[in-house]
Amino acid sequence: KAGVTQTPRYLIKTRGQQVTLSCSPISGHRSVSWYQQTPGQGLQFLFEYFSETQRNKGNFPGRFSGRQFSNSRSEMNVSTLELGDSALYLCASSSGLAGGITDTQYFGPGTRLTVL
Amino acid sequence: DAKTTQPTSMDCAEGRAANLPCNHSTISGNEYVYWYRQIHSQGPQYIIHGLKNNETNEMASLIITEDRKSSTLILPHATLRDTAVYYCIVRVEGETGANNLFFGTGTRLTVIP
Numbered sequence: 001k002a003g004v005t006q007t008p009r010y011l012i013k014t015r016g017q018q019v020t021l022s023c024s025p026i027s028g029h030r031s032v033s034w035y036q037q038t039p040g041q042g043l044q045f046l047f048e049y050f051s052e053t054q055r056n057k058g059n060f061p062g063r064f065s066g067r068q069f070s071n072s073r074s075e076m077n078v079s080t081l082e083l084g085d086s087a088l089y090l091c092a093s094s095s096g097l098a099g100g101i102t103d104t105q106y107f108g109p110g111t112r113l114t115v116l
Numbered sequence: 117d118a119k120t121t122q123p124t125s126m127d128c129a130e131g132r133a134a135n136l137p138c139n140h141s142t143i144s145g146n147e148y149v150y151w152y153r154q155i156h157s158q159g160p161q162y163i164i165h166g167l168k169n170n171e172t173n174e175m176a177s178l179i180i181t182e183d184r185k186s187s188t189l190i191l192p193h194a195t196l197r198d199t200a201v202y203y204c205i206v207r208v209e210g211e212t213g214a215n216n217l218f219f220g221t222g223t224r225l226t227v228i229p
Contacts, residue, residue, distance in 0.1 A: 033215045033217075045216040048215045092159075094215060105215060107160045107161070108159050109158060110157070
């Protein structure tokens with residue numbers, strides 16, 4: 001089974017621009033979560049989407065948004081980029097189901113965003 | 117919020133067992149212990165998880181104390197490729213919205229030739 005894929009792998013933007021990152025989950029997985037990793041803050045949860053709806057949200061400003069499509073693929077958008085948005089952005093997929101089922105998250109390779 | 121405590125770093129000789137401890141003294145009855153590792157600048161890799169029984173898979177073993185307040189991840193024969201940051205995470209299962217994993221700072225394991 002193919003793993004989680006993220007595109008692009010590397011991206012360079014300038015301050016004030018916006019960026020869209022893409023994540024394709026493992027086949028059959030309906031939950032996609034996004035994380036930001038920086039040297040100073042470590043790995044931090046951004047949000048989770050399940051069945052095209054945001055189900056959970058971390059403590060990030062509204063410049064960070066996302067969406068999920070009917071095929072479970074997800075995109076994350078950051079508007080008005082700041083220097084501090086330079087980070088590794090990771091997405092993880094899982095079945096998203098509850099009810100006594102262990103719902104392990106599997107991570108993609110990440111997108112390295114550099115803001116100049 | 118940090119629910120786990122791990123040593124900042126550890127060394128292990130190649131070929132020896134690597135034992136990585138984790139304290140989770142406030143763990144609830146419905147929280148599982150998960151272990152991930154992250155090799156430099158790659159996405160975290162799932163290793164193993166457990167509730168109260170010891171678990172083993174092709175990568176590692178997980179030993180959970182009877183009171184569930186601590187656990188140890190064991191890599192039986194460490195290789196240079198096991199050099200990574202190892203994260204111990206507790207999370208609730210069986211509930212929606214439990215996918216906001218808190219990673220903490222983890223343990224940087226260095227396998228020495």
